[in-house]
Amino acid sequence: AQSVTQPDIHITVSEGASLELRCNYSYGATPYLFWYVQSPGQGLQLLLKYFSGDTLVQGIKGFEAEFKRSQSSFNLRKPSVHWSDAAEYFCAVGVGGGSYIPTFGRGTSLIVHP
Amino acid sequence: DSGVTQTPKHLITATGQRVTLRCSPRSGDLSVYWYQQSLDQGLQFLIQYYNGEERAKGNILERFSAQQFPDLHSELNLSSLELGDSALYFCASSAFGGTETQYFGPGTRLLVL
Numbered sequence: 001a002q003s004v005t006q007p008d009i010h011i012t013v014s015e016g017a018s019l020e021l022r023c024n025y026s027y028g029a030t031p032y033l034f035w036y037v038q039s040p041g042q043g044l045q046l047l048l049k050y051f052s053g054d055t056l057v058q059g060i061k062g063f064e065a066e067f068k069r070s071q072s073s074f075n076l077r078k079p080s081v082h083w084s085d086a087a088e089y090f091c092a093v094g095v096g097g098g099s100y101i102p103t104f105g106r107g108t109s110l111i112v113h114p
Numbered sequence: 115d116s117g118v119t120q121t122p123k124h125l126i127t128a129t130g131q132r133v134t135l136r137c138s139p140r141s142g143d144l145s146v147y148w149y150q151q152s153l154d155q156g157l158q159f160l161i162q163y164y165n166g167e168e169r170a171k172g173n174i175l176e177r178f179s180a181q182q183f184p185d186l187h188s189e190l191n192l193s194s195l196e197l198g199d200s201a202l203y204f205c206a207s208s209a210f211g212g213t214e215t216q217y218f219g220p221g222t223r224l225l226v227l
Contacts, residue, residue, distance in 0.1 A: 032213065043116060043204055043218030044157075051213060090157060100213050101147070101170055104157040 002027040002093045004105035012111040013081050021076040021108050023065075023091030032094035033074040034102050035065055039087045047089075050074065061085070086112040117141065118219035120205050126225045132193040135222045139186055139207030145169070146188040147208075147216060148180055152201035163188055164211040195226045 003026045013019055025031055032051050036044040048059025055067040065076045074091060088109050092102035117140035127133055139146050148160040150173075159172035163182035174180075177195075182188045192199060202223050206216040 041220070043118070043220050044206075045116070045218065046215050049215070101159045101162060101172065102216075103159070106156045 002103050004091050004093050006105035006108050008108045010109045014113045015083050019078045019081045023074045025093045034092040035076045036090045037087045083112050116217040118207050118217050120219040120222050124223050131195050135190040137188045137205030143207035143209050145208045145211030147206040148190050149204040150201045200226045
């Protein structure tokens with residue numbers, strides 16, 4: 001079965017600094033990969049997804065992620081963090097076969113210092 | 115606002131009781147998903163419906179059941195509630211239940227005392 005590991009439970013960055021959130025997956029074939037964000041008291045919002053093609057994926061809110069098959073990773077990046085980016089970030093992996101249900105990692109909490 | 119609505123926002127009940135959570139998908143979306151988010155288990159997929167039919171099942175307990183009605187709204191029924199069922203329950207919807215984006219509702223927070 002597929003699985004996702006987000007090694008960092010918390011990440012603290014200063015506003016304006018760059019950000020990289022790590023995600024490693026386990027799956028035998030090419031997976032479908034997602035990054036979601038959950039703001040306090042809100043549901044999840046999809047930031048970006050990778051299914052195939054260009055391994056560098058652009059998402060909303062200035063986020064991007066890169067799929068690296070050799071490292072089984074799909075790290076999320078942002079060049080300059082804003083205070084409003086403080087939230088919980090979830091990486092997820094889905095498999096095909098007619099159903100694309102994501103399996104979620106445990107999440108990384110992003111704290112942004114002014 | 116994702117366009118997915120969930121009621122109620124909060125629910126407090128006692129062990130052994132039964133509750134029903136309701137979800138209205140985005141206009142035009144045929145597929146509905148239910149997820150449970152807890153401190154112990156993280157975010158887990160429970161079940162998916164497409165146009166009234168069950169399409170996929172995840173880690174859903176036998177005490178839990180769901181259905182999707184002809185108007186496409188969905189209900190998640192939780193019975194014989196235990197303390198460990200306390201969690202945030204999310205509903206999401208998508209157009210066809212495939213690779214397209216899932217839109218999440220704000221969730222129902224359930225507290226079992």
